[in-house]
Amino acid sequence: MSNQQQPANIIFESSKHLESGEPEPQLKPNLLTLYSMRFCPFAQRTRLVLQHKQLPHQIVNLNLVRKPDWFLAKTRTPEPPLYPGDARKRAAMRLAVGKMGDSVIPAFYRWAMRRGDEQKAEWESLLAGLTQLQAQLGDSNFFGDCDGANGRPDDLALDRAAAGRRKDAGLPAARGQYRQALKAGTGSSRGKNVLMETAKHLESGEPEPQLKPNLLTLYSMRFCPAHRLVLQHKQLPHQIVNLNLVRKPDWFLAKSASGKVPALLEPDGSVLEDSLVTSRHLEETHRESALYPSNADKRAQMDGVIAQMGEKVIPAFYRLFGVSGDEKKAAFEQLVTELESMQSTLGDSNFSPMADLMIWPWFERLKPSCSLAGFQVPEERLKSLMSWMGRMEQQRAVLETRNTDEA
Numbered sequence: 001m002s003n004q005q006q007p008a009n010i011i012f013e014s015s016k017h018l019e020s021g022e023p024e025p026q027l028k029p030n031l032l033t034l035y036s037m038r039f040c041p042f043a044q045r046t047r048l049v050l051q052h053k054q055l056p057h058q059i060v061n062l063n064l065v066r067k068p069d070w071f072l073a074k075t076r077t078p079e080p081p082l083y084p085g086d087a088r089k090r091a092a093m094r095l096a097v098g099k100m101g102d103s104v105i106p107a108f109y110r111w112a113m114r115r116g117d118e119q120k121a122e123w124e125s126l127l128a129g130l131t132q133l134q135a136q137l138g139d140s141n142f143f144g145d146c147d148g149a150n151g152r153p154d155d156l157a158l159d160r161a162a163a164g165r166r167k168d169a170g171l172p173a174a175r176g177q178y179r180q181a182l183k184a185g186t187g188s189s190r191g192k193n194v195l196m197e198t199a200k201h202l203e204s205g206e207p208e209p210q211l212k213p214n215l216l217t218l219y220s221m222r223f224c225p226a227h228r229l230v231l232q233h234k235q236l237p238h239q240i241v242n243l244n245l246v247r248k249p250d251w252f253l254a255k256s257a258s259g260k261v262p263a264l265l266e267p268d269g270s271v272l273e274d275s276l277v278t279s280r281h282l283e284e285t286h287r288e289s290a291l292y293p294s295n296a297d298k299r300a301q302m303d304g305v306i307a308q309m310g311e312k313v314i315p316a317f318y319r320l321f322g323v324s325g326d327e328k329k330a331a332f333e334q335l336v337t338e339l340e341s342m343q344s345t346l347g348d349s350n351f352s353p354m355a356d357l358m359i360w361p362w363f364e365r366l367k368p369s370c371s372l373a374g375f376q377v378p379e380e381r382l383k384s385l386m387s388w389m390g391r392m393e394q395q396r397a398v399l400e401t402r403n404t405d406e407a
Contacts, residue, residue: 218239308345332373
């Protein structure tokens with residue numbers, strides 16, 4: 001530790017970073033235990049929460065390169081967050097955390113690793129990210145009213161999964177198919193709660209459609225279904241405006257701060273962005289057909305599944321289409337390995353309702369995408385996942401948002 005006085009709520013902290021071969025310390029029973037690394041900014045997030053709440057706890061610092069076997073045998077437990085009481089502030093909070101993970105943190109490390117003119121360029125990139133983050137800050141803290149929080153105990157660190165979602169939508173790999181689909185539309189039998197959907201993907205120069213008042217409006221793209229799944233699961237009346245992602249209309253860009261889809265326009269005129277953010281917001285503001293497990297441990301497991309999908313599986317999925325030859329074969333094997341890892345958390349049942357819907361869009365595309373890349377999904381290695389996919393294909397929300405394999 002440094003020379004500063006140890007806070008009273010830290011009952012014990014290991015004096016060194018323990019490593020492989022060293023014994024597990026004797027821990028005090030019935031006490032929160034944080035396995036950490038003293039100089040890790042991600043671990044500091046958890047420490048900040050523990051200190052904010054003044055929770056008694058003990059800390060075991062670990063060597064990140066040579067972690068002890070007794071630690072690796074334990075289950076990861078995500079840290080509890082601080083939530084604003086207002087649902088819109090919670091949505092904005094997730095966007096701020098996502099922006100930190102998507103742009104500011106990578107820019108910080110790129111800047112630290114460069115030299116000369118490259119470092120100057122990275123410094124400008126870092127400043128641009130900080131400027132965007134500052135725009136959300138205003139003249140106060142980001143979300144300083146958290147002391148009276150009544151939100152659900154979800155994991156803020158989950159939104160690091162956004163770092164793995166590098167595309168606005170799961171676009172078909174064949175560009176000709178994409179252009180054709182933009183003009184014609186494709187897919188499934190829409191639910192009765194979809195009161196209007198534009199027949200084509202509107203683009204720059206085309207007029208804004210006449211929208212029905214006092215209704216949820218989803219600005220979307222037909223092949224980007226995660227948020228649609230939530231709307232269908234909850235049977236919420238809504239209208240959908242499909243957009244061309246390459247040439248977005250000016251009237252949409254005037255509504256959306258980032259210009260990204262999905263964007264959810266609420267009846268009061270407020271706009272929410274990002275598929276995870278909008279989906280969670282719908283769950284918190286429309287409690288019918290609840291998607292969150294009631295048990296806190298199961299909610300933490302749900303967040304872990306969604307994070308694993310965003311950080312591991314989705315990047316591996318897209319990497320398959322960015323390489324060729326032997327590298328493509330290696331990329332496919334890496335994708336299968338990540339799927340096997342996810343399968344190990346599934347067992348013989350579903351993940352959880354929200355996790356099922358948030359990860360499904362990429363599984364809907366799995367077989368046709370692998371076929372397009374020249375591979376077949378090894379179903380024998382992924383038996384549990386294949387069974388889960390079969391069950392998912394029978395869900396009403398999936399049937400009502402499903403795209404054809406050709407699309």
